[in-house]
Amino acid sequence: IFFLNSSSSFSFRYCVYPLQQGRVVRQRTPENIFEEIKYWNFKHNVELFIFRDPVFSINKKHTIKLCELIIESKIKIKFVIETHLRLLDDDLVSMMKKAGLDYVKVGIENADTDLLSNEKRFTVKKDEQLEKINELKKQKINVSAMYILGFPSDDETSVNATINYAKKLNTEYAQFSIWTPYPGTPAFKDYENILITKKYENFDQYRLVYKHQNLTADKLRNLLSSAYTRYYLRLSWI
DSSP states (O other), X not given: OEEOOEEOOOOOSSOSHHHHHOSSOEEOOHHHHHHHHHHHHHXXXXXXXXXXXXXXXXXXXXXXXXXXXXXXXXXXXXXXXXXXXXXXXXXXXXXXXXXXXXXXEEEEEOSOHHHHHHTTOOOOOHHHHHHHHHXXXXXXOEEEEEEEEOOTTOOHHHHHHHHHXXXXXXXXXXXXXXXXXXXXXXXXXXXXXXXXXOOGGGOSSSSOOBOOSSXXXXXXXXXXXXXXXXXXXXXXXX
16 A cells, blocks of 8 residues: 655755655645554555655654554554655654554665765765664664665776675665666756667666766676675575
8 A cells, every 4th residue: 555645855966756746845744644544454454554755754743743643543554664864763763663664765875975975965974874774673674775876976896885885784675776867857957968868768777878987888787787686695685
């Protein structure tokens, strides 16, 4: 069951959220959200809810109130969220776990924090990333970390560093994608003249769509395949 909590967006160069959801935060009240949860749970026995909100916990008071309503009602549900590690702290994680949090999706994106800063991506220091992910694991909350390979300034060495960093974090799931300047984003205008495909169906995060300064399309695709193999065929993950 997909369930919308709020819509929010940021002015990222290659992020599609502003295109999909607009640039204004639209937030439902915790009471309104809770009433919908109750409806699906009581009327249709739905026990798993997926919040389609890219930064679920951006409004901490809002999140706490929703968790309190769920906890006080004593209904037994599980839910999945996507958020940013900088928006999580130990107390909030504990409360969400008590309310039924089962699975968190977080964007790590790249091992090079300087590269991310140049791309105007918000991030937290590596030590803090590891600390927060370990806290989620301690609370027995599944974590899916998302990584991007092939940033414009990436090379084979930096891509491999990101893959190795993913292995170090060792989350339950990892998703690797190729950096893509989607049509309609500011990044698309910057790379429009060096695109190597005009088919929009190729803008799927699994294929390089522009002429990269350090990596060929075949090389990056091989690195993407290698990322999944190296991550999931490890004894420590198994």
